Amino acid sequence: MKIRRLPFYAIVILLIVAGLGTAGLRHNTTEVPFVPGEQKPVWLVEARIDFLAQGGKTTVRLDLPDSAPGFRLIREQAASPGYGFAVLDDKRDRRAEWTRREVTGYQTLYYNAQYLPVSYEPEPKDPEPPKAEDVFWDEPEATAARELLRGALSRSSSPASTARELIKLLSPNSPDQNAQLLLAAEPSRSRLLVKLLNQSGVPSRMAMGLYLEDARRRQTLTPLVELFTDEGWLLMNAATGEQGVPENLLLWSRGVDAQLDVIGGQNSSLTFSMIRQTVPAMALSQVQFQDNIFSLLGVYSLPIEEQSMFKMLFLLPLGAMVVVFMRVMVGLRTAGTFMPILISLAFLQTSLVPGLISFILIVGLGLLLRNYLSYLNLLLVARIATLIVLVIFLISVMSLVGYQLGLNAGITVTFFPMIIIAWTIERMSILWEEEGPHEVLIQGGGSLLVAVLAYLLMSIELINHLSFNFPELNLVILAFILLMGQYTGYKLSELRRFRSMENMD
């Protein structure tokens, strides 16, 4: 017996692991939240381009973030009536392009995108490290740069520390004459730093970042410096000396000189406004992972009608587990084994109290009619068929009356499984004749109790959410049902049934 049980428990554990594992994997890869109604913050960033069109062919190109570390693009769109718009994506260099054949006057183009803050992931390293660019200075800047670098290199040991020293030397209140000279020739501190670093043999490039602050308008890109170290690209702010990517910094462009490129226009400007929004995590997940294997295997790809059917179907195992529990562990008697689940599914449509009232009304009236039918002395099959027809009439009358009285619940009565109800009435009636009304009350009450319990469980928001979005959790329910199928201990009702054994020993 022990040996036979081993594979059984292995199966149970396997089911639990498979169910929880798949759910965890689904959560990790598609970010479907475990809790319903979870909200996530996203940044809505809007780029505004203004320019004066010259009246001819106009092409506007805007550099777009390729892979901003710490952010993920959710969706993007452009608002620019009259313009052709496309996002050009040629390897590592995404650009938005607006085009128009003839246009004059002041033009405003908008591009907006939603970014989701994500945990910072190190980028894959380039197979071959970039080379430092050659730098050419005119005299006397060439001498000043050499002097400045000699000073900085003597006080540093690594590319990062060299950059830090250079930033210190280039700071506005630096007394260094060479720095003053160079800044006069190249006013952009970042560009100067890039040049100096490249000269010292450290590959480095310009980057443009956008500091995200809630509800800001007319923001511009902040110039930054990226230098290549052993760990990859390192971001530095030449003005503040800050190192690394701050949490609220969206790296808009990297290593590209021009962010905005307007052909056929002048006086162009690029400004940004941004706002922090919260969106449901569920919707976010569906937008982002449409092509993921889990989404394809999930039910989201089905039409809405089928989805709502599956929503019901995936709840059934839970109802079945409640029935198993109530019958095996508690020992409650119900009329018809799984009739309570069907009733509880109907309750989900009608909501509890109206559902209970109409169910009791239908079964009660049905029992009265069935009582009359027994005088007609019909054959069983004909009698049940008669009951089905009568139940349909009863339900129609109830929903019509309910509707005329202005009760919305009246209409939902039609969700009750009619054939099951007809059989229930027939069984109850026979039970009444043979065992008396007491047994009818016990079994009818037992069925309703199980149905209400199953309904209460099924209507919990969390359970609804989990069963629909993580159908694999039903494997765990299956494991529990299997386990309960092995239970050979006493039922709760037996503790009462055998209570007279108390004084036996």
Add this chain to the structure above:
Amino acid sequence: MLISPFKLRRLGMLGMNCRNRDFIGRYNDRRLYPLVDNKLKTKLLAEEYKVATPQLHFVVAEQHEIAHIEQQLETLNGFAIKPAKGSGGKGIWVITHRDGKDFIKSSGAKITMEDIRRHMSNTLAGLYSLGGVSDEVIVEDLIEFDDCFEGFSFEGVPDIRIVVFRGFPVMAMLRLATHASDGKANLHQGAVGVGLDLSSGRCLNAVQFGMPVYEHPDTKRSLKEIKVPDWRGMLLLASRCYDMTGLGYIGADLVLDANRGPELLELNARPGLAIQVANGFGLLPRLRHIETLKEKRFPTAESRVDYVMKEFAVTPLL
């Protein structure tokens, strides 16, 4: 209000889940169920194996045959009408005698030929069968119960339920109809259950509605005096039902007919648990003991009966 499950375990009480999984599920082959779920099949099988059953008069299998039952019933004074696939004693009518054109049921109610026809029609349509499948009606001999039970049963035939496990009778109970049970021998309807000692057929303990009783609630006869005659014959009959059906865990319902001796009424592949309450102890230790026995050592019903009469002897509680 509730009894502790540990106490029940100590008493060796068999629970419903344990019965279903460890005994019915393990020892009763589903394929063999029709043999006991259909009383007609049981009866024919019993004749083959020389197991005594009440005399079969005729069978009604089709609705149109009901029109002719008047002639068939003509020669019979008392008889019993049973659905072949009924369960729990449902749909059984016992007609004790005639009163002119009418019939008198064991409860004393007067019924007409028309009532019998309707009852048979309902039965054929499957009113009493499990799952409502179409059924057959058996009309068989009325049992004239033995005088030794005089005063122990009210308006009904006392029957003896013996639980047989792998051919060994493991527990026995006498069921006495009472006024409360409406002449039926079902414990949950109020019949008195009397636990019987396997070695002697004497009363061990008696309960009604789960509570101990010492005398019959209607006739006030002391239940202590009960001793079933021809006890070994009863056990042999029950034990043979195993050879006959091949079902490992069954309940055999027997009666003692005044003229014909012990007879098999019906078999049950899912015998109830109330027998334990009537006996005052649980089935489990006996079942586990039987499980350890080698079948080869007990090839005949006689050897098995002799073994349990020796092994399971108990001193009465009353």
